[in-house]
Amino acid sequence: MIMNSNERMLNKKDLRKMFWRSLPMEFSWHYERQMHMGFEYMISSGLQKIYKDDPEGLKKSLVRNLEFFNCTAHVTPFIGGVTLAMEEENEKTDDFDVSSISAVKAALMGPLSGLGDSIILGTLRVLAVGIGASIAIKGNILGSILFFLIFNIPTFILRYYTAMKGYELGANYITKIQKSGAMEMFMLAAGILGVMVIGGMINNLVVATTALKIGTGSGATKIQDVLDDILPGMLPLGFTGIYYYLLSKKINVIWLIIGTAVFGIICAEFGILKVNG
DSSP, X not given: OTTTOTTOSOOHHHHHHHHHHTTTTTSSOBTTTBTHHHHHHHHHHHHHHHTTTOHHHHHHHHHHTTSOBOOOGGGHHHHHHHXXXXXXXXXXXXXXXXXXXXXXXXXXXXXXXXXXXXXXXXXXXXXXXXXXXXXXXXXXXXXXXXXXHHHHHHHHHHHHHHHHHHHHHHHHHHHHHHHHTOHHHHHHHHHHHHHHHHHHHHHHHOEEEEOOEESSGGGOEEHHHHHHHHOTTHHHHHHXXXXXXXXXXXXXXXXXXXXXXXXHHHHHHHTSEEEEO
């Protein structure tokens, strides 16, 4: 157990602090990296303890964990726990591959978001609203209280449990993988899964369609239908590739947002494209 291990740098008190720091996860959010500042705040106290004798290592870890992050807020302590376990292993091991930390984070975001969104937001929240609203509509203040309790008690328990379990599992398995020499295979698998997750997100989060047609009248061929027959989601994938290229060239994200808005207005005015990301 994590409390009895002399080799572990963090204890339950540290993980409880991470649990409390996970509550304002979505207080700071933007389209470039979404929840990355909330995630950084959640794990920063743990990072400071892990790298207390290594200021340069702390600086690198803080920069490393400010990358893109997006997941159902109520399960993010699990990813935070795993991340702290890997950062701890990095501090102990000279040849630890730090890119595996980002790969594992990316691999966990998608599956946990799927579970969190469907169970917590899609089921528990709807249930809490249904019960609370049915009572509140009669003018009874108990309705709002019930909503608050039904939704928050399970999610608080979940946050606390995942914070503890994420660090425990991460610490145990990362150590075993590192000793067995399977870290390279683990990192490759995590990287592949992370790319698949991001690829699946593109088609769901980026919407781009065209209204252009070839021909006139009822016999006209819709270009969008042709593109969908070739590769569904071709336009979203193409636009994502363009943005990825521009970001790799260090184009400021503000200019990309402004350019997208202007481009979208022009396309909407002439009925060329509908872009929404």
